Amino acid sequence: METGNLENLVEKVKAIAHGPHADLLEKFIDLLYEKEMEEPEYFSPEDEAAIAEGKAQIARGETIPWEDLKKELGL
Numbered sequence: 001m002e003t004g005n006l007e008n009l010v011e012k013v014k015a016i017a018h019g020p021h022a023d024l025l026e027k028f029i030d031l032l033y034e035k036e037m038e039e040p041e042y043f044s045p046e047d048e049a050a051i052a053e054g055k056a057q058i059a060r061g062e063t064i065p066w067e068d069l070k071k072e073l074g075l
Contacts, residue, residue, distance in 0.1 A: 016025045
């Protein structure tokens with residue numbers, strides 16, 4: 001974020017923090033902060049193995065035409 005934009009944002013936050021919606025702002029900021037601090041989700045070893053197998057099947061030409069898959073799944 002550019003400095004000018006950050007300063008503008010800080011001024012807006014200060015104004016809201018002194019107004020009738022201060023509690024709502026605090027809850028919203030806490031929620032965003034918690035999301036920012038969460039560990040990113042990674043694929044499980046099982047997911048990674050399934051992805052690798054799918055890529056290997058594609059590389060071997062083991063694909064199912066879209067129309068056949070739709071029929072198989074009843075779509």
